[in-house]
Structures are given as structure tokens and as C-alpha cells.
Amino acid sequence: MFATPDRLDAKHYASTWNGDLYRVALMGEWxxxxxxxxxxxxxxxxxxxxxxxxGVVLDxxxxxxxxxx
Incomplete structure (x- = not known):
């Protein structure tokens, strides 16, 4: 599982596979x-x-x- 507070880094990661960008809530001990x-x-x-x-694509x-x- 990958979570970052930096939206641009998250978009970059998602765009690598034309994936989706989600907001998540970390549960348990992180x-x-x-x-x-x-x-x-x-x-x-x-x-x-x-x-x-x-379907994230970076501009x-x-x-x-x-x-x-």
C-alpha cells in the first residue's frame, strides 16, 4: 500500500499505469x-x-x- 500527502507525487504514481487517484484514511498503526x-x-x-x-494522466x-x- 502506498500513501503520500503530496498530491503531485500521488498523481505521478497513479499516472504510471493510467490508474486512479484516491483519498484514503490510514487505519491501524502506520x-x-x-x-x-x-x-x-x-x-x-x-x-x-x-x-x-x-485514469490519471499528468499534464x-x-x-x-x-x-x-
């Missing part, structure tokens, strides 16, 4: 990930609270922002 290069978290469960975007401005990081 901890910061040491595996991901960005701020992210792992938890035993993360139920979806909202579907934010379907040109978002791609440029990510290339600067």
Missing part, C-alpha cells in the same frame, strides 16, 4: 516508509474515502514540476 524516495506511509489498511481522479505543467525534483 509508519513512514523507508523504501520510497518521497514522503510516504504504510499502514495495515487504508480504506478509500474518496475517488479524486480516474505538461505537472510533468515539468516533477522533472525539477
Amino acid at each position: 509508519q513512514a516508509s523507508v523504501e520510497d524516495p518521497i514522503e510516504s506511509f504504510h499502514a495495515p489498511a487504508a480504506p478509500v474515502t474518496e475517488v479524486v481522479d480516474r 505538461l505543467a505537472e510533468q515539468k514540476l516533477l522533472s525539477r525534483n
Whole structure:
């Protein structure tokens, strides 16, 4: 399970597979990930609270922002 508070990083991850972007609620004891290069978290469960975007594709401005990081 992958969760990040950074919306652009989440969109980038979702766009890799033309996936969907969700808002989730981390349940149980969660901890910061040491595996991901960005701020992210792992938890035993993360139920979806909202579907934010379907079939995510980054626009040109978002791609440029990510290339600067």
C-alpha cells in the first residue's frame, strides 16, 4: 500500500499505469516508509474515502514540476 500527502507525487504514481487517484484514511498503526524516495506511509489498511481522479494522466505543467525534483 502506498500513501503520500503530496498530491503531485500521488498523481505521478497513479499516472504510471493510467490508474486512479484516491483519498484514503490510514487505519491501524502506520509508519513512514523507508523504501520510497518521497514522503510516504504504510499502514495495515487504508480504506478509500474518496475517488479524486480516474485514469490519471499528468499534464505538461505537472510533468515539468516533477522533472525539477
